Amino acid sequence: MSFQRFALTLATVAACAGAQAQTGGYPNRAVRIVVPYATGGGSDILARQLGASLQQMWKQPVVVENKAGAAGNIGSREVVRSPADGYTLLLQNSTMVTNLGVNGKLPYDAEKDLTPILLLGVTPIGLAAHPSFNISDVKSLVAAAAQPGSSLSYGSCGIGTPQHFAMELLKLKAGVQALHIGYKGCAPAVADVLGGQIPLAIVSANLLTPHAQSGRLKVVGVSSAQRYEAMPQVPTFEEQGLKPFDFSIWYALMGPANLPPAVVDKVAADVRKVMADPGAKSNLSNAGVEPLVRDAAALAQLIREDSARYIELARTARIRAE
Incomplete structure (x- = not known):
């Protein structure tokens, strides 16, 4: 082996050793991803996709644990109280800031x-109407709400959910009552609008x-802000004159406070x-x-901005909790 090649080999080994020292060989044991919601939702599906793929990549178990309750607060608090070593992570969504x-x-x-x-991705929110109510766009919604004796109602996924907030924003911008x-x-909201029990439902767009x-x-x-790929024929609220209206459910990966930067970089990469x-x-x-991947700084800014916006x-x- 030439001296130059030997020197390059030593440099490579030293660099690898340095990186390993920074992360402590992370991960060298099982990693938990806590989902503070029930199984089957967007956060759970996303966490299980990440868990399966990271387990193959890391050659370590990656376990998804659903810790539902208190609108996501129970699972989130468990992560907050966990050691800041990267072995307990949190997959949250924008319900955190609506809370x-x-x-x-x-x-x-x-x-x-x-x-x-x-930041990992987004799910747009969609407003749907039963065909019998003759509402197909924002213009016809405004017209229906303006009819004498109108008593429009709408179903959402729950009080204080992102879907509830989105409709209240729409009402304010369009000047309608519902x-x-x-x-x-x-x-259940989708089921009732399908059955005609309610005229409108605002839910995660993929369900529609x-x-x-x-x-x-x-x-x-x-x-x-852009049309939903699964329903490209449906215009956005912004296209229908309600600007600004970029109001999607977002998903993000986080850890306890003071997570080592090297661990953050390793997980993010x-x-x-x-x-x-x-x-x-x-x-x-x-x-x-x-998928909408953005770095830690962009995620931190999104949390700050959305916290102020939702308040x-x-x-x-x-909007108040019951």
Whole structure:
């Protein structure tokens, strides 16, 4: 071996050793991803995709644990109280900041008690109408609400959910009145609008796709800045004159406060690889999650901005927990 080659080999070994020292060989044992919601939702599906892929990549168990309750606060608090070593991670969504808007505070400080790692993706919110109510877009919604004796109502996935907030924002911007009916989840709201018991339901847009395709529901619009890939024929609320209106459910990976920067970088880099994989992207798209990967700084800024936005909207629309 030449001296130059030997020197290069030593440099490579030293660099690898240095990186390993920074992360402590992370991960060298099982990693938990806590999902503070029940199984089957977007956060759970996303966590299980990440867990399966990272387990193959890391050659260590990656266990997804659902710790539902208190609108996501139980699982989040468990992560907040965990050691800051990277072996307990949190897959949260924007319900965290809607909770802040509704309640005025959380049992933890989202900015101080958690370390942002990566923004992962979004799910647009869609407003659907039963065909018998002759509402197909924002213009016809405004006209229906303006009819003498109109008593429009709408169902959402629950009081204080992102879907509830999105509709209250729409009401403010469009100048319409509609009574809110909070369901215990999105599925019951979809079922009642399909059955004609309520004229409108605002839910995660992916839940509306099959019913829009079959003609059983009319989708009035979607909340994202760009059209939803699964329903490209449906215009956004912004396209229909309600600007600004970029109001999607977001998903993010976080850890306890003071997570070592080297661990954050390691997790973020490997999760980026998962999110770029065509198979993973297809699986998530089928579940209604559109990958939108942004770094820790962008995630921290999003949490700050959305916290302020939801607090203000809750005050203006008088959204309060029951």
